[in-house]
Amino acid sequence: xRGSLTVLEKELSENLKSRRFALIFLLVFLSGAGAVLTTAQxxxxxxxxxxxxxxxxxxxxxxxxxxxLSVLSPxxxxxxxxxxxxRELSSGSMVRLLSNPIHxxxxxxxxxxxxxALISLVVGVVNAIDFGLGMLLMGWGPTPSDALRFFYFSxxxxxxxxxxxxxxxxFSTIFRRAATSALVSLGxxxxxxxxxxxxxxxxxxxxxxxxxxxxPTLEQEVAYIDTAVSIARISPVYVYSEVSSVLLNPxxxxxxxxxxxxxxxxxxxxxxxxxxxxxxxxxxxxxxxxSIFSILAYLVFMRMEIRARWE
Amino acid sequence: MSSGPALRAVSLRKVYGDFxxxxxxxxxxxxxxxxxxxxxxxxxxxxxxxxxxxxxxPTEGDVLVDGYSVRRNPVxxxxxxxxxxxxxGFYEGMTAWENLAITARLNGVRDPSRIDEAISxxxxxxxxDVEVGKFSKGMKQRLGIxxxxxxxxxxxxxxxxxxxLDPGGSEEMLRLIRSLADGGMAVLMSSHLLHQVExxxxxxxxxxxxxxxxxxxxxxLAGRKYYIEMELEGNVxxxxxxxxxxGRVSVSGRRVTIEVGEDARRRAVEAALxxxxxxxxxxxxxxxxxxxxxxxxxxxSR
Numbered sequence: 297x298r299g300s301l302t303v304l305e306k307e308l309s310e311n312l313k314s315r316r317f318a319l320i321f322l323l324v325f326l327s328g329a330g331a332v333l334t335t336a337q338x339x340x341x342x343x344x345x346x347x348x349x350x351x352x353x354x355x356x357x358x359x360x361x362x363x364x365l366s367v368l369s370p371x372x373x374x375x376x377x378x379x380x381x382x383r384e385l386s387s388g389s390m391v392r393l394l395s396n397p398i399h400x401x402x403x404x405x406x407x408x409x410x411x412x413a414l415i416s417l418v419v420g421v422v423n424a425i426d427f428g429l430g431m432l433l434m435g436w437g438p439t440p441s442d443a444l445r446f447f448y449f450s451x452x453x454x455x456x457x458x459x460x461x462x463x464x465x466x467f468s469t470i471f472r473r474a475a476t477s478a479l480v481s482l483g484x485x486x487x488x489x490x491x492x493x494x495x496x497x498x499x500x501x502x503x504x505x506x507x508x509x510x511x512p513t514l515e516q517e518v519a520y521i522d523t524a525v526s527i528a529r530i531s532p533v534y535v536y537s538e539v540s541s542v543l544l545n546p547x548x549x550x551x552x553x554x555x556x557x558x559x560x561x562x563x564x565x566x567x568x569x570x571x572x573x574x575x576x577x578x579x580x581x582x583x584x585x586x587s588i589f590s591i592l593a594y595l596v597f598m599r600m601e602i603r604a605r606w607e
Numbered sequence: 608m609s610s611g612p613a614l615r616a617v618s619l620r621k622v623y624g625d626f627x628x629x630x631x632x633x634x635x636x637x638x639x640x641x642x643x644x645x646x647x648x649x650x651x652x653x654x655x656x657x658x659x660x661x662x663x664x665p666t667e668g669d670v671l672v673d674g675y676s677v678r679r680n681p682v683x684x685x686x687x688x689x690x691x692x693x694x695x696g697f698y699e700g701m702t703a704w705e706n707l708a709i710t711a712r713l714n715g716v717r718d719p720s721r722i723d724e725a726i727s728x729x730x731x732x733x734x735x736d737v738e739v740g741k742f743s744k745g746m747k748q749r750l751g752i753x754x755x756x757x758x759x760x761x762x763x764x765x766x767x768x769x770x771x772l773d774p775g776g777s778e779e780m781l782r783l784i785r786s787l788a789d790g791g792m793a794v795l796m797s798s799h800l801l802h803q804v805e806x807x808x809x810x811x812x813x814x815x816x817x818x819x820x821x822x823x824x825x826x827x828l829a830g831r832k833y834y835i836e837m838e839l840e841g842n843v844x845x846x847x848x849x850x851x852x853x854g855r856v857s858v859s860g861r862r863v864t865i866e867v868g869e870d871a872r873r874r875a876v877e878a879a880l881x882x883x884x885x886x887x888x889x890x891x892x893x894x895x896x897x898x899x900x901x902x903x904x905x906x907x908s909r
Contacts, residue, residue, distance in 0.1 A: 298682065302712045309705070310698055388696025392754065395660045396713040397686040603657040604692045604766050 299398030303406025304413070311376065311414055320375045321418050327364040328426045334358040336433035347438040348445060348544045350430040361426065362540045365419075365453055366533055367489065372418055373460030374481040376411050379474035380465050381597060386472070391604055404465075404597045408590055411461040416454050423450045441546075444568050449543045452575070455582045456536040460485065462589035469596045488531040500524035532585055535578045542575040550574070611674065612637045613761045613793035614659065614688075618668035621654050621817075628654045630817040631668065636762065636793040641784065643804035644797040645900055646814035652797040655814070656764050659795070660690045673761050686714060689755025693767035695747055699740030703731060703750055706739055707757055714758040725753040729783065745776035752783060763787060765796040769803060781807050805896040813903050821903050825896055832894040832902070835865040835875050839884040846884035853878055866894075 311317045335353050353360020381404075384390035393403060427446060431437045438446065463484060467477035487495075500523040506512040512520070528534045542548050546565040551574065566574065614636040621629040629651040636642045644652050657663040659670045661681035670677040670684070677684045697706045707722045716722075726735050729749040734742070742750065748768060755763055768784065769777040777800075785807045788794045798804050804811060805825060812822035821828055835854070839846050839861050847863060850856050853875050854867040865875055872891055879886050894902075 299713055302709060305712075306698070306709050310700060313700055384696070387699075388692055388694050389698055390696065391662065391690070391692055392696050392710075392751075393713075394662055395685055395688070395690040396710060396758070397682045398713050399682065602662050604653050604660070604662060604690060604764075 297399055297402040297405050299396070299402035300406040300409065302398075303393070303403050304410045307380075307407055307410030308413060311410070316375060317414070320372050321422075324365075324368045324372060324418055325422045325425065327368055328361055328422050329429060331359060331361040331364050332426045332430050333433065335360065336430065339434070347430065347434065347436070347442045350434065351426075351446070351449075352541070352544050362537070362544065366456075366536050366540070369415075369419070369453055369457035369536075370460040370485045370489070370533070372415060373411070373457040373462075374464040374478070374485065376414055377461040377464030378468055378478040378481050380407050380411070381468040381593075382472055382474050382477060383468075385602065386474075390602060394602060395604075400598055401594065404469075404594050407465065408462065408593075411465065412454070412458050415457040415461060419450055419453045419457060423453070441568050445543050445546070445571065448568070448572060449540060452536070452539050452543065452579060452582070455579070455586065456532060456539075459532045459582055459585045459589065462586050462593060466589050466593040466596065469593050469600065485533075489533045492528050492531040492534060496524045496527035499527050529578075529581065532582060535581050539575045539578045539582070542571050542578075546571060548574070551578070611671075613673060614795060615671040616655070616659065616668065617671065619655065619658055619665050619670060620667035621651075621658060621663065622666045627817050629658065629665075632814075632817075632819050634795075634812055634819065634822065636795050638761070638791050638793050639788055640810065641788045641794040641796060641808045643808035643811040644795055644814065645799075645801070645804060645811060646797075647904065649816075650814040651817040652814055653766060656690070656766055656795070656797060659762075659764055660688050661685050686758060687761045689752075689758060689760035689763045691748070691751040691755050691763070691765045691768055693770045695751030695754065697739040697742075697747065697750065697754075700738060702736050702738055703742070703753075704735040706750070707754055710754050710757050716757060721757060725757045726750075728756060729753040730779075744771045745773065745780075748772060748776075748780060749783075752780075752787075756787075761793060763792050763794045765794065767798055768796060769798070769800060777803065801895075801897045801900060811896065813900060815904055820906075825899075826893075828896065828903070829894040829899040832899065833867050833870065834892050834894060834898070835867055835872055836888075836890045836892065837863045837865070837875065837879065837886045838888040839863055839879060840887055841885050842883040845882035846879040849878040849882035850875060 331353065332350055335350050335358065338357065339349060351361040353363065381390070384393070394400060423446070464477065464481040467480045468474065471477040471480065500520050504516070504519040504523040506516055506520050538551050542551065548571070549564060549566060612635040616632050616634040619629055619632040620627070632655055634642070644655070646652050654663060658665045659677065661677045661684050665678070672684045672687045675683040675687065703726060704722055707725060711722055723735065726732060729752050731746060731749055731753065734746065739747065739750065765784065769780050772780060781803055784794055784796065796804070796808065810822065810824050811828055812819050813828070814820070843858070843861055843863070847856055847858055850863065850865055853871050854865040857864045865871070870891055872889055876886050876889060
């Protein structure tokens with residue numbers, strides 16, 4: 297697409313020099329490092345500890361590394377995208393950009409690519425540093441399969457943050473004021489993070505109600521939980537937490553609410569490819585969300601009226 | 608490059624729902640010519656300019672730049688049109704040079720000396736490495752021109768180019784625009800400042816409610832309209848009544864202005880004398896652009 301590479305370069309240059317980017321990078325890095333540090337302290341006496349537990353936070357009294365990323369990755373995506381289009385419209389730079397021999401879709405494609413590249417940079421650098429920090433603190437390193445699992449986890453984190461970036465980009469295309477698009481993006485994030493649990497159980501209670509008397513049967517309880525989980529999966533935050541747990545914990549065998557376990561059964565572990573297979577539906581859901589938001593942002597932007605004077 | 612006018616709008620029309628923003632505008636700007644686009648707020652000037660650079664698609668009609676149609680070849684048109692909006696938008700955290708480098712890349716300008724050249728042409732050589740956020744409004748306007756010049760356009764579109772500039776800055780800007788036209792560029796400039804338009808424009812088009820209600824040279828626009836300005840002593844009221852058959856009369860104290868279609872000074876002086884007033888000073892002048900513009904809009908609203 298003509299001009300998209302120039303827009304990509306411009307976006308990278310503008311963001312990498314901005315205080316906003318430095319601040320959000322620092323926030324993600326410090327939170328991640330803090331989580332790894334406290335988890336490492338709580339794991340220090342355990343001989344059977346696995347390297348990836350550093351990130352899932354098992355046994356830690358503090359929030360886990362994965363938890364911080366699940367909270368801060370959307371903030372990163374929103375911070376990069378909420379004013380990406382409307383700021384350029386109000387400052388007049390969009391008119392300057394589009395009065396050059398460039399296709400309009402080159403602008404939105406360049407912005408999308410730049411957002412994903414910046415997110416990859418932050419997630420990649422922070423994860424790499426914290427992975428190294430983890431080795432330093434534990435005094436031993438990961439197995440090759442642990443390293444591979446962490447790599448896939450990083451890729452999914454980029455995908456997850458990109459979903460929020462594309463949502464913020466859509467809102468910055470729809471709303472003329474940056475403050476409005478920021479509020480809507482944050483509102484969506486707050487709902488998807490903090491209220492999706494209450495919302496999904498309330499809705500599940502309507503769709504698959506549990507009788508109070510006689511006590512619900514196992515089938516009824518499973519149907520209720522299944523419905524609640526299915527509804528919760530509209531939230532990228534929920535989906536990301538599922539994928540993270542599957543990728544970073546080889547003992548997670550299923551994402552279904554029911555897991556048959558027999559006493560005395562040996563602890564099983566999934567291979568990396570098996571975990572990937574298990575995470576595939578959730579990864580596809582994140583990709584679908586990214587595509588939907590991006591396509592909507594593209595359509596709105598292409599149909600937008602942009603005049604020489606933006607009033 | 609085609610041999611016709613550099614810019615040609617043909618039956619250009621833009622409709623939003625029931626509202627006709629631009630109604631069958633026909634306009635030409637030749638190479639080396641500065642054409643002023645006048646009109647009250649909401650007349651459709653900015654929409655017309657936006658269509659000329661391919662920002663807004665026309666509902667009907669077309670714009671041809673060097674023979675390229677904005678409908679069929681918007682990218683070719685944008686490569687040949689430099690747009691300077693009233694508030695050129697730059698990335699404030701980037702330097703002037705970095706901002707222009709983006710435009711250079713978008714236009715396939717590979718020689719970095721072209722950027723220095725454009726910056727120096729608008730007198731900002733010492734400011735190339737300064738962040739645009741630190742620029743004054745006038746400096747941004749000049750950088751806007753440098754930005755447009757970088758692609759060596761055939762047509763320069765300026766929307767209120769001196770808005771917010773001090774008198775010195777405005778004059779400098781107008782001289783620059785005139786020199787660009789003298790170098791062979793076709794310039795279309797929208798403005799509310801009629802004395803500036805009168806100063807640098809070869810032709811003027813007046814828009815009102817989406818339509819071009821008049822266009823031509825300043826002489827053509829003013830038509831055969833003159834004003835006789837007289838300073839009277841004596842019975843001014845009687846003189847005013849006596850002057851009514853000569854033309855449209857307006858009075859301010861002892862000064863009387865008569866709108867006439869020809870040099871009617873002799874008739875006016877005789878009428879004043881007969882009414883018992885002595886003309887101390889009599890002057891004939893052609894209608895100014897402002898007066899022509901006002902009467903055109905008045906005629907349009909009737």
